[in-house]
Amino acid sequence: MEEVQSVYCNQHGQQDLKLICSHLLAGRNEPIGFYECEPEDMAWCNECEKALSKTRTDDEQDQWSQDCDYKIVCAVCWGSIKESNQIIKNPMNLTELEQKYTIQYPEVYRQLAENNMLDWGVSGSNWYHDTFPKLKANPPLLLFGYDIEIWNDQELVETSIDEMSDEEDYRNIHPDYQFIPFAQNGAGDLYAFQFDLQNNGEVPVVFIPHDDEEAEILAGNFQDFIFRQLLESVTEIDEDSMFYEEEEENLKQNLFNQLKTHEPYLTAKQIEILNTIYQRDLFEYTYKVPNGSSFETEGLVTFDEVEEIINQQLSFEHLNRRFNYTESPKP
Numbered sequence: 264m265e266e267v268q269s270v271y272c273n274q275h276g277q278q279d280l281k282l283i284c285s286h287l288l289a290g291r292n293e294p295i296g297f298y299e300c301e302p303e304d305m306a307w308c309n310e311c312e313k314a315l316s317k318t319r320t321d322d323e324q325d326q327w328s329q330d331c332d333y334k335i336v337c338a339v340c341w342g343s344i345k346e347s348n349q350i351i352k353n354p355m356n357l358t359e360l361e362q363k364y365t366i367q368y369p370e371v372y373r374q375l376a377e378n379n380m381l382d383w384g385v386s387g388s389n390w391y392h393d394t395f396p397k398l399k400a401n402p403p404l405l406l407f408g409y410d411i412e413i414w415n416d417q418e419l420v421e422t423s424i425d426e427m428s429d430e431e432d433y434r435n436i437h438p439d440y441q442f443i444p445f446a447q448n449g450a451g452d453l454y455a456f457q458f459d460l461q462n463n464g465e466v467p468v469v470f471i472p473h474d475d476e477e478a479e480i481l482a483g484n485f486q487d488f489i490f491r492q493l494l495e496s497v498t499e500i501d502e503d504s505m506f507y508e509e510e511e512e513n514l515k516q517n518l519f520n521q522l523k524t525h526e527p528y529l530t531a532k533q534i535e536i537l538n539t540i541y542q543r544d545l546f547e548y549t550y551k552v553p554n555g556s557s558f559e560t561e562g563l564v565t566f567d568e569v570e571e572i573i574n575q576q577l578s579f580e581h582l583n584r585r586f587n588y589t590e591s592p593k594p
């Protein structure tokens with residue numbers, strides 16, 4: 264093991280040595296972000312993080328390190344600098360977004376925002392290690408969902424919409440679609456409200472892949488989308504599942520905790536179905552893919568059963584419809 268170097272601090276005496284970018288050391292009135300690297304002995308500000316994301320080559324990385332102009336601090340000073348610079352995002356201003364895009368968010372989504380359910384805590388490379396464990400007892404929206412990351416960042420929503428409507432954008436999304444994204448998956452595909460299909464205040468939810476022109480309508484409204492996610496997330500359970508625990512009992516506890524915080528946003532029937540499924544024991548099953556092949560998996564519900572439940576419970580005219588988003592929505 265590498266020996267931790269120490270430093271003598273005028274305030275705190277002999278302490279472990281840490282490095283921070285010169286911007287963090289200079290300090291501002293406003294938080295400027297705090298990004299740290301494993302094993303947590305270096306940290307840099309938001310501007311340095313942006314610059315880092317643009318580096319490609321080793322030379323560029325070296326140049327980046329020089330630009331950060333690292334300074335030595337003691338571990339105690341590091342802690343207080345971290346505390347005052349972590350950016351806690353302001354909650355999204357939905358009214359502002361509504362005015363900007365002349366839309367009206369579904370009532371369920373508004374309630375979730377008001378009840379702080381869109382907040383997954385401080386993001387960044389240490390999210391899984393630092394923030395996630397604190398969220399497990401009272402999971403925010405779809406924390407244990409089906410490969411989904413909920414957005415709670417107005418800038419992210421606006422940037423994403425700007426990109427989609429940009430003529431230069433590689434996806435070439437037809438301008439007659441009105442997609443307002445609210446989440447993404449690990450691959451960078453988007454989950455969005457599809458406002459051009461709005462009907463009687465119900466706004467369908469659509470999946471927009473980044474590397475395929477075919478979008479898919481997942482639900483007729485946000486409530487149904489949440490239900491679908493909670494169902495689909497237990498079709499295949501393995502170590503990569505967000506709610507995974509060594510002990511099945513603890514794994515179940517995560518799911519029931521989630522159901523509890525999500526109940527106000529689901530129908531009585533949806534709650535009943537999820538409750539019944541979550542009470543099952545984990546079982547193995549074989550899934551036959553439509554193309555003829557099959558694979559073994561383990562879960563609380565099979566893909567076939569989920570399909571059946573979705574068709575029964577979430578039925579609406581556009582359910583599961585796929586369409587090419589580069590082509591006009593008008594027939």
Ligand SMILES: [Zn+2]
Pocket residue numbers: 284285286287307308309310311331
């Ligand atoms: Zn910096």
Ligand SMILES: [Zn+2]
Pocket residue numbers: 272273274275276336337338339340341
């Ligand atoms: Zn110190």
